[in-house]
Amino acid sequence: MPELSPMVYVVDNDVSVRKSLQELIRTAGWQPALFASAEDFLSYPSKVRPSCLVLEVMLPGLNGLALQQQLAGARADIPVIFITAQSDVPMSVRAMKAGATEFLAKPFNEQELLEAIRFALDRSRSQQAAVAEMAILRARYARLSEREREVMALVVTGLMNRQVGDELGISEETVKTHRGRVMRKMQASSLAELVVIDTKLQDTASSSRESAQE
Numbered sequence: 001m002p003e004l005s006p007m008v009y010v011v012d013n014d015v016s017v018r019k020s021l022q023e024l025i026r027t028a029g030w031q032p033a034l035f036a037s038a039e040d041f042l043s044y045p046s047k048v049r050p051s052c053l054v055l056e057v058m059l060p061g062l063n064g065l066a067l068q069q070q071l072a073g074a075r076a077d078i079p080v081i082f083i084t085a086q087s088d089v090p091m092s093v094r095a096m097k098a099g100a101t102e103f104l105a106k107p108f109n110e111q112e113l114l115e116a117i118r119f120a121l122d123r124s125r126s127q128q129a130a131v132a133e134m135a136i137l138r139a140r141y142a143r144l145s146e147r148e149r150e151v152m153a154l155v156v157t158g159l160m161n162r163q164v165g166d167e168l169g170i171s172e173e174t175v176k177t178h179r180g181r182v183m184r185k186m187q188a189s190s191l192a193e194l195v196v197i198d199t200k201l202q203d204t205a206s207s208s209r210e211s212a213q214e
Contacts, residue, residue, distance in 0.1 A: 004049035052120035
């Protein structure tokens with residue numbers, strides 16, 4: 001499917017800033033979506049597409065840093081570019097440590113902002129591609145039987161078919177059959193590729209467990 005037009009969200013309570021950024025973003029070939037508050041932005045139904053958020057820190061109600069914290073979970077594929085006229089070092093450090101791609105003081109250079117947006121959109125594309133890839137791998141893994149998963153877990157450690165059979169109490173010929181099914185279902189063309197797939201699945205599972213514990 002063709003990629004949807006990149007979306008640049010702008011959250012700023014200053015209407016003049018929103019209007020100027022709207023024109024700048026359109027001229028660059030992206031689609032702008034403007035909001036006067038963090039609450040308005042959060043209520044907007046977004047689609048999966050390359051996107052980023054140009055965000056004022058000092059907002060009425062939910063401020064920019066608090067919004068960034070909320071996005072870190074459910075909408076982590078939307079990189080944040082902060083803009084503000086009231087910046088200080090601790091504020092910018094906090095924003096960058098939380099994952100912001102840029103922190104620009106008003107008035108900012110338009111070219112500098114455009115470069116920041118391009119970088120953020122590239123990051124969004126990469127993150128969304130990674131998410132899509134993992135969804136495919138998890139779907140393939142879900143098709144494996146319990147025995148096939150056991151065989152896969154041992155095969156990727158480097159054990160030979162006979163050794164896998166000894167571990168599971170099955171014949172070497174049965175291991176070969178299960179191994180072949182694993183390779184087909186996971187669409188792995190080689191053992192090396194299967195190892196890479198398993199590593200990605202394990203890393204994702206580990207990250208999910210760590211996030212759940214936080």
